[in-house]
Amino acid sequence: MKPMRVLVGAAAIVCMVAVGPLADIAPAAEPYPVRPVQVIVPFPPGGVADLVARPLAAALEKLLKQPVVIVNKTGAGGAVGMQAQAVAKPDGYTLMVALSSISVMPEVDALFNRPPVYKLSDFAPIALLSSDPTVLVVSSKSPWKTVADFVADAKKRPGEIKYASSGVYGTMHVAMEMLAHSAGIKLRHIPTGGGGPALNALLGGHVDAISGGPNVSIPHIKAGTVRVLAGWGDKRLPALPDVPTLKEVGYKDVEFYIWSGFFAPAATPEPVIKALREATAKAVQAPDFKTAMEKMATPIDYLDAPDFKKFWDRDAERLIKAVRNIGKVE
Amino acid sequence: MEATFHNLILGFSTVFTPANILYSLVGCLIGTMVGVLPGVGPLAGISMLLPTTFGLDTTSAIILLAGIYYGAMYGGSTTSILMRIPGEAASVMTCIDGYAMARKGRAGPALAIAAIGSYIAGTLSVVGLMFLAPPLAKFALGFGPPEYFCLLVCGLVVLSYMTGGSIVKNLAMIVFGLMVGMIGIDQMSGYFRFSYGIVALGDGVGLVPVAVGLFGISEILVTAGSPEIREVLKPRLRDLIPSKQEFKDSIAPIGRGTVLGFLIGIIPGSAHIISTFVSYAVERRISKHPERFGQGAIEGVAGPEAANNAASEGALVPLLALGVPTGPVPAVLLAALMVHGITPGPLFIQEQPVVFWGLIASMYVGNMVLLLLNLPMVGLFVNLLRVPYRILYPTILLFCVLGVYAVNSSLVDVGIMSIMGVLGYLLRKMDFETAPMVLGVVLAPIIEFSFRQSLAMSAGDYSIFIQRPIAAFFLVIALIMILLSLKPLFIKKRDWRERLTEAQKDA
Structure with a gap:
């Protein structure tokens, strides 16, 4: 019984860690893939990247006829996992699902005069998987009914309206500062440890507004505890048809998405990239993947590599500008 | 009231299908296992199993995953008591008196009380x-x-008022812990602090490698360095069952631990860990024989073990009632619900009665299962101590390394664990307590961040801490404690610290 128990435990752990080292044997000009593929998720389980990556991995597994294993390599707001991907062997056996924050980090490093952890050119885009604009959420007890009310009030008392974010230079911070810059207002930023705590801070009345993901905000909108004033997308959200976009109400240069994309290391051979692009194109059409994404209320927004590259370049430009406008946080 | 019972019946009718009972059982079993393995906590366990639940219906999936969550709180005590290695971060306090009991041949009662305390706390919290x-x-x-x-x-x-031993040494350890806790990205500004270019240190040093290193690895090193060969304990049945006195001493701590744990568990953050520290401190403070703490006091096992179970269920309150997760594990459970097309929110209980009441009922069943699962295993686990150290300890070392690596797939974490192990060994050779240091590491980031967030909210005005009633209440309590601790300066009376010193002299 006793050695049995230890054995079972040992087997479980060995299975968990064995997939890492396996990916180190390099085959020469073999058909791809011949062994398990590892997908790095630089964020903890249960986050947007993780929830998109898991059904994707399941769909790819069937197409590539090899196990596709998710590895949550977390830390430093995703920098640890993204760095691991940047230096991974470019053989197509270490891939990554990352979020829009990938474009922000090198710029933040530059801001602090430290060597960048990775460069955007370290990655080859395979596909855009999902994109979701954030929405401006305020407490239903607040006096603001429209963005105009909000902005007018913020102009009256600069630096007094508080908003919470998922973290400094995180998605919720950058999005809100983009609006603040465009509207010429000053808001007070309270960083928290993630999207969940930021929403809690709003619900608890500790801050006045957030720029949050629509899928987690919708239940609270239905319950009447919060109100949505506007969205950051270029068109209205299907789930919130009455909510205008910030572009509609006059902030033409404000556009922000929490998107997830599929990446390979930059030096990955062309045939491997091609195989991955083809498999991903099929995977996003798979019924299981579609249902999984639907259930999470995360809209699939598939773009193949060339279009994704264009989308990414435009998005990165916007984000880098926003980070420069924010500058160093005191 | 009537509606509640009607709903509960609905819940039980959901759970009492063969499939759901099986999922509850499997969840509890896996939970116990991840709790036993050092490093691999409920977070890792749940996230690894999350994808396998995609095919299940929502209620079954959440029953399974929740079982892993509260099951881990049972398992976490086992290695703490037997080997002084916290199987789960919330079991750090159990290491102190649980292991001391094991060295006195009372491992059985310690394990049994941990399981019974967990059961009572778990059920009352539901x-x-x-x-x-x-x-x-x-x-x-x-x-x-x-x-x-x-x-x-x-x-x-x-x-700090209640920890035993030299106050100066304890304060030094807390401060040292706080300093180690400062490593990492400054959450308010994005600066890297004391990370020396190692990106993985951006999130600071993790609690798991620190706790496993300071407690577990250092214990292995101490044992390896000590010449005495401990006699192999042959446990008899009598030694496995807690004595009447031990039962009597445990009841009140379990009750207090349950209330404390549940209330603290509701508060956002890694509260279940804090609840065990608080419970231990309270037990020690109100005990008539505080000098027994650290030497194998059953209260020091009963209180914290009840607290961490109650807290793990308390943490579900905001998730289920409002749809807001308050820690990493509830966040993964939220994700699990979302994968199944349910976004918990303020209307969750009304809109999804089957899921909510099914989960509640499954927790009654699960806690029962865990008790039945853990009590018979006490005998089995105690026998583990009969394995010769030359075989047992290298095996434990291997598990520590694998477990710590598995949490973040990070070699840096393994490095931290090794450094902390050597550090813990040196500190113990110099008679420093390692528990206050772990406490410092846990609290440093939270305390600093909440302080600076508060000041950001008030634009630098310190009065925010006394204007808000709940905040002011805690400050008043702290002030009273400080005044109480000054009392001996004015009124000469032997307090428990002196009794403790005397007791140690006699020993």
């Missing part, structure tokens, strides 16, 4: 969850950064 979820959840949201900061200040004052 009752609390059932009746109090909606009002308590509102209270939890009232906890903003200022309240959190004041709670922690109050906690630190209480703890």
Whole structure:
């Protein structure tokens, strides 16, 4: 019984860690893939990247006829996992699902005069998987009914309206500062440890507004505890048809998405990239993947590599500008 | 009231299908296992199993995953008591007296009390969850950064007053822990602090490698360095069952641990860990024989073990009542619900009665299963101590390395664990307590962040801490504790610290 128990435990752990080292044997000009593929998720389980990556991995597994294993390599707001991907062997056996924050980090490093952890050119885009604009959420007890009310009030008392974010230079911070810059207002930023705590801070009345993901905000909108004033997308959200976009109400240069994309290391051979692009194109059409994404209320927004590259370049430009406008946080 | 029972019957009718009972059982079993393995906590366990639940219906999936969560709190005590290695971060306090009991040949009772305490706390907390979820959840949201900061200040004052041994050495260890806790990205500005270019240190040093290193690895090193060959204990049945006295001593701590754990568990953050520290400190403070703590006091096992179970269920209150996760594990459970097309929110209980009441009922069943699972295993686990050290300890070392690596797939974590192991060995050779240091590492980031968030909210005005009632309440308690600790300066009376010193001289 006793050695049995230890054995079972040992087997479980060995299975968990064995997939890492396996990916180190390099085959020469073999058909791809011949062994398990590892997908790095630089964020903890249960986050947007993780929830998109898991059904994707399941769909790819069937197409590539090899196990596709998710590895949550977390830390430093995703920098640890993204760095691991940047230096991974470019053989197509270490891939990554990352979020829009990938474009922000090198710029933040530059801001602090430290060597960048990775460069955007370290990655080859395979596909855009999902994109979701954030929405401006305020407490239903607040006096603001429209963005105009909000902005007018913020102009009256600069630096007094508080908003919470998922973290400094995180998605919720950058999005809100983009609006603040465009509207010429000053808001007070309270960083928290993630999207969940930021929403809690709003619900608890500790801050006045957030720029949050629509899928987690919708239940609270239905319950009447919060109100949505506007969205950051270029068109209205299907789930919130009455909510205008910030572009509609006059902030033409404000556009922000929490998107997830599929990446390979930059030096990955062309045939491997091609195989991955083809498999991903099929995977996003798979019924299981579609249902999984639907259930999470995360809209699939598939773009193949060339279009994704264009989308990414435009998005990165916007984000880098926003980070420069924010500058160093005191 | 009547509606509640009607709903509960609905819940039980959901659970009492062969499939759902099986999922509850499997969840509890896996939970116990991840709890036993050092490093691999409920977070890792749940996230690894999350994808396998995609095919299940929602209720079964959540029953399975929740089983892993509270099951881990049972398992975490096992290695703490037997080997001084916290199987789960919330079992750090159990290491102190649990292991001391094991060295005196009372491992059986310690394990049994841990399981019984967990059961009582687990079951009572489900009752609390059932009746109090909606009002308590509102209270939890009232906890903003200022309240959190004041709670922690109050906690630190209480703890430093109550920890045994040399006050100077303890304070030194707390401060050292706080300093280690400063490593990492400054969450307010994005600066890297003391990370020396190692990106993985951006999130700071993790609690798991620190706790496993300071407690577990250092114990292995100490044992390897000591010439005495401990006699192999042959446990008889009599030694496995807690004595009448031990039962009597445990009842009250279990009760207090349950209430404390549940209430603290509701508060956002890694509260289940804090609840065990607080419970231990309270037990020690109100004990008539505080000098027994650290030497194998059963109360020091019963209180914290009840607290961590109650807290793990308390943490579900805000998730289920409001749809707001308060820690990493509830966040993964939220994700699991979302994968199944349910986004918990304020209307969750009304809109999804089958899922909510099914979960509640499954927790009654699960806690029963865990008790039945863990009590017979006591004998089995105690036998583990009969394995010769030359085989047992290298095996434990291997598990520590694998477990710590598995949490983040990070070699840096393994490095931290090794350094902390050597450090822990040196500290213990010099008679420093390692528990205060772990406490410092846990609290440093939270206390600093909540302090600075508060000041950001008030634009630098310190009065925010006394203007808000809950925050002010905690500060007043802290002040009273400080005044109490000054009392001996004015009134000459032997307090327990002196009795402790005398007791140690006699030994």
